[in-house]
Amino acid sequence: MASTHNLGFPRIGAKRELKFALESYWKGQSTREELKTLGAQLRQQHWQDQAALDFAPVGDFSFYDQVLDMSFTLGNLPERVQGFHGDALDNYFRVARGRSAQLPEAHAGCCGGVAAGEMTKWFDTNYHYIVPEFSANTRFRLDATRLVAQLSEARALGVKAKPVIIGPLTYLAIGKSKDDTAKLALLPQLLPVYAELLNVLAGQGVEWVQIDEPILVTELDADWKHAFGIAYHALKSCRAKLLLATYFGQLRENLEWAIKLPTGGFHLDAVNARDEVLPALNYLASHKVLSLGVINGRNIWKTDLTAVLDWLAPVHERLGERLWIAPSCSLLHVPVDLASEVKLDGEIKSWLAFARQKLAELGVLARALNQGREVVKAELAANLAAVDARRKSSRVHNPAVKAALAQINAQLGQRQGAYAERAEKQAKRLKLPKFPTTTIGSFPQTAEIRIARSEFKAGAISAASYQAAMQAEIARSVREQEALGLDVLVHGEAERNDMVEYFGEQLDGYAFSQFGWVQSYGSRCVKPPILFGDIHRPQAMTVDWTRYAQSLTAKPMKGMLTGPVTILNWSFVRDDQPRAVSCRQLALAIREEVLDLERAGVQVIQIDEAALREGLPLRRTQWQAYLDWAVDSFRIAANGVADETQIHTHMCYSEFNDIIASIADMDADVITIETSRSDMELLDVFDHFKYPNEIGPGVYDIHSPNIPTEQHMITLMQKAAGRIPAERLWVNPDCGLKTRQWHEVLPALTNMVAAAKTLRATLS
Numbered sequence: 001m002a003s004t005h006n007l008g009f010p011r012i013g014a015k016r017e018l019k020f021a022l023e024s025y026w027k028g029q030s031t032r033e034e035l036k037t038l039g040a041q042l043r044q045q046h047w048q049d050q051a052a053l054d055f056a057p058v059g060d061f062s063f064y065d066q067v068l069d070m071s072f073t074l075g076n077l078p079e080r081v082q083g084f085h086g087d088a089l090d091n092y093f094r095v096a097r098g099r100s101a102q103l104p105e106a107h108a109g110c111c112g113g114v115a116a117g118e119m120t121k122w123f124d125t126n127y128h129y130i131v132p133e134f135s136a137n138t139r140f141r142l143d144a145t146r147l148v149a150q151l152s153e154a155r156a157l158g159v160k161a162k163p164v165i166i167g168p169l170t171y172l173a174i175g176k177s178k179d180d181t182a183k184l185a186l187l188p189q190l191l192p193v194y195a196e197l198l199n200v201l202a203g204q205g206v207e208w209v210q211i212d213e214p215i216l217v218t219e220l221d222a223d224w225k226h227a228f229g230i231a232y233h234a235l236k237s238c239r240a241k242l243l244l245a246t247y248f249g250q251l252r253e254n255l256e257w258a259i260k261l262p263t264g265g266f267h268l269d270a271v272n273a274r275d276e277v278l279p280a281l282n283y284l285a286s287h288k289v290l291s292l293g294v295i296n297g298r299n300i301w302k303t304d305l306t307a308v309l310d311w312l313a314p315v316h317e318r319l320g321e322r323l324w325i326a327p328s329c330s331l332l333h334v335p336v337d338l339a340s341e342v343k344l345d346g347e348i349k350s351w352l353a354f355a356r357q358k359l360a361e362l363g364v365l366a367r368a369l370n371q372g373r374e375v376v377k378a379e380l381a382a383n384l385a386a387v388d389a390r391r392k393s394s395r396v397h398n399p400a401v402k403a404a405l406a407q408i409n410a411q412l413g414q415r416q417g418a419y420a421e422r423a424e425k426q427a428k429r430l431k432l433p434k435f436p437t438t439t440i441g442s443f444p445q446t447a448e449i450r451i452a453r454s455e456f457k458a459g460a461i462s463a464a465s466y467q468a469a470m471q472a473e474i475a476r477s478v479r480e481q482e483a484l485g486l487d488v489l490v491h492g493e494a495e496r497n498d499m500v501e502y503f504g505e506q507l508d509g510y511a512f513s514q515f516g517w518v519q520s521y522g523s524r525c526v527k528p529p530i531l532f533g534d535i536h537r538p539q540a541m542t543v544d545w546t547r548y549a550q551s552l553t554a555k556p557m558k559g560m561l562t563g564p565v566t567i568l569n570w571s572f573v574r575d576d577q578p579r580a581v582s583c584r585q586l587a588l589a590i591r592e593e594v595l596d597l598e599r600a601g602v603q604v605i606q607i608d609e610a611a612l613r614e615g616l617p618l619r620r621t622q623w624q625a626y627l628d629w630a631v632d633s634f635r636i637a638a639n640g641v642a643d644e645t646q647i648h649t650h651m652c653y654s655e656f657n658d659i660i661a662s663i664a665d666m667d668a669d670v671i672t673i674e675t676s677r678s679d680m681e682l683l684d685v686f687d688h689f690k691y692p693n694e695i696g697p698g699v700y701d702i703h704s705p706n707i708p709t710e711q712h713m714i715t716l717m718q719k720a721a722g723r724i725p726a727e728r729l730w731v732n733p734d735c736g737l738k739t740r741q742w743h744e745v746l747p748a749l750t751n752m753v754a755a756a757k758t759l760r761a762t763l764s
């Protein structure tokens, strides 16, 4: 008999109950007890959802972040919060976000205001965790209260509990050393705490503990490999059996030794590392359990159950009850329940599976393996019909798009002239001053804009009055920019709620869920659009708004688009073709929009690639292949224009050190980047890499309500001019201004324009 289990369940709730409860508690509108009760209800609900499994995860629920939970379990809190007193949950929120529900005054002088924990992306997902901090003073001390309490809740409900923890090596690897302490030097004092934890859990009647070590799918140097051996030999005498879990990729050179570590079982992501199942079987010791992640935990498509059974059945024959099956990774990365989607197109809906549906698929697989396919004949037939329908659907496959893709050649991504030639022609046409000023695209999204947009969506106002409202807002933005004296204007993006959704909604091949929320961090969720079919642009998407904006001013109006790589990286994507192919389809659609804008007389076009870096694979050896097709897609989108048309791109970061050559290869005439917070330090890369085109290093930190002074911005630009020739510098904010208020934006931009004028007078 094969067993079923799950690595983790989404905790935010099918209707984002946890989000709303957290935010209400933080605002002081509900009590701690109410929040804790809601947490317990969600856990109970999620265990009920998983009742059919042989093992359900315990400890995967979190009020903020599972990595921060682990830091509390290990007693590893940043020094700055160690003096905290009061309620543990409030302290937890203070570590996470710098504050809790209590007014800071109540704890003034002790633990009122404190820096929030640093956040970063959890492997290649869009989930952000609180980075563990280490130093020479780090001391670990077990606090198993959370896990023990949740175990007893689970026990009361009759759940067959399998606690989930982050393994010691991954915990160290994803943290940050605040001094020179080598993280591995902390391992000897960390391991006894893990051992103690495992024994406490065993003492609670636990048989199996899932210990997550996703760093095994990345490149590890000899010290870290060695440390794995030390750690798992040290933990082998603990009384709980360990299921060592890996996910998000292939193990490759790590597979053989990792699977031979002395644990009771091993979990392999058989979606991403399907090729490694057979070698894994050969390396597997005869007493060990092999858990195979056969349902994709990172996307929203139905699994082809028959195809899985075809390869899984022989594995089952070989392993018998030593085979466990599960989703590939925690279901944290998918929405909770497809049943909530009452508005979604029925045909597309029939191709999808969210967390609850994925667990049902797992159940069908287990019954087929254990009792024979006959007993789930109807389920398998229905699944096959859906999977087949999707495969053949004309909604998915558009021959014209495939033909256009086949026509792509190197020339498509090639500008006509070289940068120097283009720059000259553009200068003649645009007649911009030195240190030209511009903004990144959006202006404040006022309450009126949001109301107009949601009323229009709900059908409460007509298309004409919606258009009038947006045009009024565009006119306001243009008026303000003219008064400020900016050089290259933008229309302000009032009509866009989101830079990806806006385009996805207008492209064939995209669908949108109503409740397809996925946790991004803390109480924040995103609702990625679903890219299901060949991408086709039925009509122009931005031209009317841009043309209207241009009609209001004699200054150049910048057309504003989201790039193909960013649209791709922020969507749920197809699993029936490589990402690179979907990206090229998006590139062709954006290219048409670029050319339409150019035909409409738009002289400057910005194509945002805010998420280009996010798509980097986990393994460095795979970076270049990704960068090649990503850059290629950008070039296809951007480079069809005449030399006179100026192409801008924008990125919300400037950690370019390792990818600067690819960034340069995009060949945008101008790139604007985020740099102000780093005090221009991020520009160090330009000391040794001679970036060939123009750059606008952000001088205004738009994440902060503070108004930067003219002098501050001049100083930043002077630093930039030390690395980049002054004649190739632009002056602009870090990013779009949509989250700010007009009363903040106006004085900041006034200072920015003044700074540019002073720079022109002094530096050129």
Ligand code: GLN
Pocket (backbone or CB within 6 Å): 440, 441, 442, 493, 499, 560, 608, 610, 650, 651, 652, 735, 736, 737, 738
């Ligand atoms: N043009 C977008 C804006 O200004 C860019 C946003 C982003 O880079 N994330 O809002």
Ligand code: ZN
Pocket (backbone or CB within 6 Å): 440, 610, 650, 651, 652, 653, 734, 735, 736
């Ligand atoms: Zn940005």
